[in-house]
Amino acid sequence: MGWFDEGGSGQTVDVVALLDSKSSEMLWAMVNAGALISLGLTSDGGALGLTVTVDGKWRREYFRESGQMELWCEEAMAPVLDACEARRASSEQRGRTRGTRGR
Numbered sequence: 001m002g003w004f005d006e007g008g009s010g011q012t013v014d015v016v017a018l019l020d021s022k023s024s025e026m027l028w029a030m031v032n033a034g035a036l037i038s039l040g041l042t043s044d045g046g047a048l049g050l051t052v053t054v055d056g057k058w059r060r061e062y063f064r065e066s067g068q069m070e071l072w073c074e075e076a077m078a079p080v081l082d083a084c085e086a087r088r089a090s091s092e093q094r095g096r097t098r099g100t101r102g103r
Contacts (some may be wrong), residue, residue, distance in 0.1 A: 011046065012041075012045040012046065013041065013045065013046055013047055013048050013063075013064050015039075015041070015048055017066060018048050018063060018065075018066050018069055020066075021066040021069070021070055022070055022073075023066065023069045023070045023072075023073040026070075026073040026074065026076075026077055027050075027073060029077070029081075030052060030076070030077070030080045030081070030084075033080070033081050033084035033085070034054065034084040034087060034088060035052050035053065035054050035080050035083075035084055036051075036052070036053040036054070037050070037051070037052055037053075038050070038051040038053070039051075042062065046064065047062040047063060047064050048062065048063050048064075048069075049061075049062050050062075050063060050069070050072075052076060052080055054080060054083040054084055054087060055083065055087045057083070059076075
């Protein structure tokens with residue numbers, strides 16, 4: 001086995017086990033706040049790719065174990081919810097005032 005082969009276990013990740021944890025509750029909370037959550041397997045099936053997007057900014061991480069995913073979600077919660085709130089606040093309708101042009 002070479003250095004390049006040591007990155008993964010060679011086994012398919014158990015997606016149900018990854019999402020059957022408290023990380024799924026945090027993901028749904030992020031979605032409810034307005035974040036786009038994208039999930040998908042890597043081409044070899046050895047990791048779950050999780051992408052969080054808010055207002056065009058995104059971050060992607062890869063997970064093989066639910067503990068890793070839970071820790072990452074815990075760290076992501078505050079920044080993601082803050083970004084969703086900032087986006088919502090900036091998109092609210094505000095009254096416009098028309099300026100006068102010098103003639």
